[in-house]
Amino acid sequence: MSDFQVIVVGSGCAGSVAAYELAKAGKSVLVIERGASAGAKNMTGGRIYVHSLREVFQDMVEHAPLERRITHERISMLTNDAAFTMDFSSRSMLEAGQDSYSVLRGNLDVWLADQAEQAGAEYIYGIAVESLVKQDGKVCGVRAGEDEITADVVILADGVNSLLTEQAVGFARPSPSHMAVGIKQVIELPGSEISSRMLCAEGDGAAWLFAGDATKGLPGGGFIYTNRDSVSLGLVATISAMRDGKETICGLLESFKAHPAVAPLIAGGKVVEHSGHMVPEGGYRMMPELIGNGVMLAGECAMMCVNLGYMVRGMDYAVAAGMHAGRCAAKAIDAENTDKAGLESYVQALENSFVLKDLRQFQLFPEFMESNHRIYNEYPELIRDAMQAMFIVDGTPMPRLKNSMLPLLRKVGLMALLKDARKGMKAL
Amino acid sequence: MSASTENYVNYVNMDAYLGLNRFEVDEGNPHIELVDDIDILEFEKLMRVCPAALYRLDENSSPSFDYAGCLECGTCRIACGDTIIKKWKNPEPIMGIQYRYG
Ligand SMILES: Cc1cc2nc3c(=O)[nH]c(=O)nc-3n(C[C@H](O)[C@H](O)[C@H](O)COP(=O)(O)OP(=O)(O)OC[C@H]3O[C@@H](n4cnc5c(N)ncnc54)[C@H](O)[C@@H]3O)c2cc1C
Ligand code: SF4
Numbered sequence: 001m002s003d004f005q006v007i008v009v010g011s012g013c014a015g016s017v018a019a020y021e022l023a024k025a026g027k028s029v030l031v032i033e034r035g036a037s038a039g040a041k042n043m044t045g046g047r048i049y050v051h052s053l054r055e056v057f058q059d060m061v062e063h064a065p066l067e068r069r070i071t072h073e074r075i076s077m078l079t080n081d082a083a084f085t086m087d088f089s090s091r092s093m094l095e096a097g098q099d100s101y102s103v104l105r106g107n108l109d110v111w112l113a114d115q116a117e118q119a120g121a122e123y124i125y126g127i128a129v130e131s132l133v134k135q136d137g138k139v140c141g142v143r144a145g146e147d148e149i150t151a152d153v154v155i156l157a158d159g160v161n162s163l164l165t166e167q168a169v170g171f172a173r174p175s176p177s178h179m180a181v182g183i184k185q186v187i188e189l190p191g192s193e194i195s196s197r198m199l200c201a202e203g204d205g206a207a208w209l210f211a212g213d214a215t216k217g218l219p220g221g222g223f224i225y226t227n228r229d230s231v232s233l234g235l236v237a238t239i240s241a242m243r244d245g246k247e248t249i250c251g252l253l254e255s256f257k258a259h260p261a262v263a264p265l266i267a268g269g270k271v272v273e274h275s276g277h278m279v280p281e282g283g284y285r286m287m288p289e290l291i292g293n294g295v296m297l298a299g300e301c302a303m304m305c306v307n308l309g310y311m312v313r314g315m316d317y318a319v320a321a322g323m324h325a326g327r328c329a330a331k332a333i334d335a336e337n338t339d340k341a342g343l344e345s346y347v348q349a350l351e352n353s354f355v356l357k358d359l360r361q362f363q364l365f366p367e368f369m370e371s372n373h374r375i376y377n378e379y380p381e382l383i384r385d386a387m388q389a390m391f392i393v394d395g396t397p398m399p400r401l402k403n404s405m406l407p408l409l410r411k412v413g414l415m416a417l418l419k420d421a422r423k424g425m426k427a428l
Numbered sequence: 429m430s431a432s433t434e435n436y437v438n439y440v441n442m443d444a445y446l447g448l449n450r451f452e453v454d455e456g457n458p459h460i461e462l463v464d465d466i467d468i469l470e471f472e473k474l475m476r477v478c479p480a481a482l483y484r485l486d487e488n489s490s491p492s493f494d495y496a497g498c499l500e501c502g503t504c505r506i507a508c509g510d511t512i513i514k515k516w517k518n519p520e521p522i523m524g525i526q527y528r529y530g
Contacts, residue, residue: 034518035526036522036526037526039527039530040525040526040527040530041500041524041525041526041527042527042530043527043530044530104529104530105527105529105530106527106528106529106530109530126521126522127521128517128518128519128521130517130518160502161500161501161502161505163516163517163518173505173506173509174506175506176506176507179503179506181477181479181501181503182479182501183479185445186529230529232529239477239503239506239507240507242476242477243473243476243477243507243508244473245476246476247476248436248437248475248476248477248481249476249477249478249479250437250442250478250479250480250481251436251437254437254438254441271445271448272448272528272529273448273449273527273528273529273530274445274446274448274449274480274499275449275479275499275525275527275529275530276478276479276480276499276501276503277499277501278501278502278503278506
């Protein structure tokens with residue numbers, strides 16, 4: 001007899017949802033979370049697309065501690081002296097199932113863990129699982145210090161910096177070209193001030209991504225998400241490029257905050273937290289096996305994240321993966337087969353869901369973004385020069401637009417432009 | 429700051445930011461350790477990627493690393509896990525960073 005039917009490692013987006021599903025299915029489940037409380041070790045951009053939370057919690061989602069409904073999508077191309085910004089808003093963005101919200105993990109993760117606990121999951125906080133217990137090649141529990149706890153199934157939901165996936169499914173440490181470092185500050189401002197600076201109605205907010213000078217031309221970008229009484233501002237940059245470049249991530253954050261297009265947005269704001277976290281960005285091709293004997297991987301420990309430059313998604317994948325992991329583990333237990341073959345239905349469920357479909361769909365994109373320096377360098381400059389040709393008036397006779405634009409395009413190279421457009425379309 | 433790193437980190441500001449975070453420091457029990465013989469070029473990589481700027485040069489331009497203030501992101505482990513990071517484990521129970529916002 002095992003101590004629990006299921007042990008879930010980690011209480012982030014994936015873990016608590018898996019535990020909630022299992023508890024609801026009447027299984028005995030223990031969640032072990034290394035933070036002193038849920039969310040204590042977690043950081044995100046962030047904005048969550050709530051469709052997958054709704055599938056799990058239905059109307060209860062109305063009570064989830066979400067910050068602001070996102071009504072504006074903004075993308076800026078920055079050079080050190082200019083900014084070109086697109087702003088999109090539409091009624092469709094607001095419809096149930098298509099809506100998204102800014103979040104702070106300190107609140108969200110506590111709420112998620114509460115749902116799991118109320119459904120009957122047991123929790124241990126403040127302890128990191130150090131290794132998996134295996135017997136005859138099957139994972140049958142976890143170890144922390146001197147303690148061993150056994151279970152029929154172990155669900156790893158321990159996030160991007162998992163120290164356990166190697167033992168579980170032989171997934172070695174990911175390469176620095178497949179991972180990005182994220183740095184963020186939460187900056188407090190009065191809610192009304194945020195609404196007016198971000199041109200949003202009360203309670204509504206913006207998701208704003210920045211390319212180009214935000215990372216001084218390195219692969220990556222900046223972000224601002226509006227919370228109720230603060231903004232989350234930060235950068236994401238590919239570790240290999242950052243490591244071998246000349247900038248420091250902390251220096252980049254300071255110059256991003258000082259950029260003329262960014263500084264007025266946060267002027268007078270008070271930094272209340274400084275955080276760091278990694279983002280997997282290698283996509284489908286770097287994913288590990290999702291199941292082993294007696295073990296399943298859900299969320300970012302399995303690299304389930306998509307970073308498209310104009311959109312970062314990981315939380316809705318983690319929620320969906322946690323849901324499927326929980327449901328499939330419950331079925332495997334009922335069928336009394338929790339070895340690898342018995343857990344196969346989880347992989348099938350993810351194959352049939354948007355999770356693996358999306359990850360597969362965008363599998364060429366990470367390489368495209370990483371290898372294409374023009375996106376972070378030449379294109380922001382090209383746009384700046386084109387906009388200057390259009391908008392700057394100094395009293396000298398203006399050349400025809402055609403005559404001022406063509407030389408700009410030639411500078412980057414028409415062939416290069418076409419090639420990038422083609423490659424980009426293919427990757428998307 | 430070494431010549432190969434152009435973007436100067438204002439360590440006074442950095443320390444002020446880290447001071448805003450809630451930490452439990454596990455005195456005398458580092459969860460990250462470097463090898464004894466540190467290759468300075470590898471160390472400079474960590475100076476660039478660590479989001480808490482904990483990898484620094486002291487007044488003698490020698491590498492110095494203080495695990496107190498660590499955000500437990502794992503970036504140094506990914507960047508230099510094969511070279512100068514000898515040990516990277518999660519802090520002991522209840523120790524380390526405790527985000528309030530996240
Ligand atoms: C800068 C940044 C911006 C992002 N922006 C967005 C965004 O806007 N939208 C979006 O959808 N996604 C975004 N993401 C990605 C998103 O945050 C992740 O995909 C998501 O949090 C993954 O959820 P998870 O449950 O897999 O892992 P996590 O939420 O990281 O949870 C893992 C949990 O496991 C615990 N744990 C780890 N190891 C152990 C152990 N050994 N023992 C016990 N517990 C352990 C951790 O403490 C943690 O609670 C962003 C990420 C970053 C870093
Ligand atoms: S884990 Fe992250 S914050 Fe801690 S020392 Fe390494 S890079 Fe710096």
